[in-house]
Ligand SMILES: Nc1ncnc2c1ncn2[C@@H]1O[C@H](COP(=O)(O)OP(=O)(O)O)[C@@H](O)[C@H]1O
């Protein structure tokens with residue numbers, strides 16, 4: 597396949613913990629190697645505005661336009677910082693795949709939509725590199741959920757001829773990709789909250805953005821009644837394809853469930869939220885991928901040692917490991933950003949990036965829009 601070379605992927609997920617920027621080298625055969633990666637912090641004022649808009653689920657057109665501009669500027673700065681860190685020139689880069697910052701994901705009839713911001717024209721203009729962006733909407737236009745989109749990359753990198761593998765990405769939301777050894781159709785969907793509820797509760801009670809290593813949660817005891825109530829949410833009964841976001845699993849959702857259980861110590865709520873994330877992942881795997889041998893974990897949640905410990909216990913004898921514990925693996929912190937670099941290359945090569953059995957789209961589609969490196973008329 598043509599279009600081999602260096603690509604950059606930009607990802608900022610629902611956690612809003614920073615912009616992940618990954619430089620990868622993709623060979624003619626599609627082999628993808630991570631060359632360099634950085635996390636570019638959001639300026640704190642912009643981060644608060646983004647969190648506020650997402651929590652309020654509304655903003656004026658002026659605010660929307662301004663945020664789109666400011667995020668585009670930050671994505672461009674992330675690329676420039678990555679180029680500097682890797683001692684690379686923009687001329688060496690084939691393209692940037694920019695996911696954008698999700699403000700709202702609503703894959704439901706009658707008017708499904710998904711909204712990612714971070715003006716790609718600004719990124720192309722400031723970096724001098726071709727940008728591919730707006731990946732999700734073409735899948736949605738073809739009847740899909742627009743998510744998850746990383747499974748095609750997971751398949752290209754991690755499918756094994758003899759092992760049934762699952763890739764488990766624990767970001768703000770958690771998603772799984774089922775990679776059967778048989779080569780049968782790959783499946784994947786959002787299992788529900790990953791870190792998002794734990795982060796919100798931790799911030800409210802400790803002022804810290806997340807529970808480092810899961811240490812606070814490890815000192816509490818899960819509350820059985822609250823856990824059961826949370827697990828009864830309809831989302832977990834839905835069959836795939838399905839996707840969700842923090843428009844649904846947010847502080848309001850948590851407060852509604854806590855109302856029935858006043859007085860649970862904050863540390864026990866944190867322990868319950870951790871148990872909840874682990875149980876929803878376990879239930880999804882037992883129901884949809886019971887013969888899984890290896891679960892390869894990526895995303896920031898892999899650093900929550902208490903969560904990993906609990907997953908190992910719940911999922912035994914399935915093996916829970918990191919995405920770089922296998923041959924030709926990849927550092928778990930950069931998989932999603934690398935995926936959008938890979939998806940940019942698919943688009944430039946005129947190849948589809950979605951997997952219809954995963955998203956529910958009626959057919960494979962070439963994803964996104966292309967913003968050429970040079971806007972000049974030649
Ligand atoms: N050392 C750590 N201990 C516990 N949790 C962590 C740690 N490092 C990162 N995380 C979690 O990972 C999240 C970021 O994960 P990430 O994969 O970037 O999610 P997203 O794709 O939503 O941005 C943080 O918000 C936090 O919850």
Ligand SMILES: [Mg+2]
Nearest residue numbers: 609611613614
């Ligand atoms: Mg992140």
